[in-house]
Amino acid sequence: MDTVVLLGLIAGAVTSLGFIPQFIRGYRTKELKDISYFMPAILAVGMTLWLLYGVLKEALPIIVANAFGIGCCLVLLVMKKMYSPRS
């Protein structure tokens, strides 16, 4: 595999990993009131555009990372709605 593609896949894995401690923290404390709804919502929209960019560029790491990232943003939105809906 192309080294640059591999670097992109590693980069995508790391940025995707970044959401995990936030999920764990939210799940443990059952509170996400300090997180703005707009952050994961706007990120999901932006990542959808990145996904389209990745498809047009035929860049696998960008496609994979942003597809996963959109899922993470949606999970965070659902957790926020479950734990701290009115803040």
Next chain:
Amino acid sequence: MDTVVLLGLIAGAVTSLGFIPQFIRGYRTKELKDISYFMPAILAVGMTLWLLYGVLKEALPIIVANAFGIGCCLVLLVMKKMYSPRS
């Protein structure tokens, strides 16, 4: 300008914008305890790898978006440290 590059720049602008409501929220409430330190810290590391990927691919939108994103993660870390250092 290439349409795909323009799409990438718009995508980068939107994902960058995603941080702004979080900054505003944190600044208003002076609390960021529900945010895990690890999220912005790991994201900053991943974005540094994305930045390197963008440089190697000579992809301007990836370079610009991730350079700005790294800055946003660092601002979030500093705000967390200021407002909710022990949580």
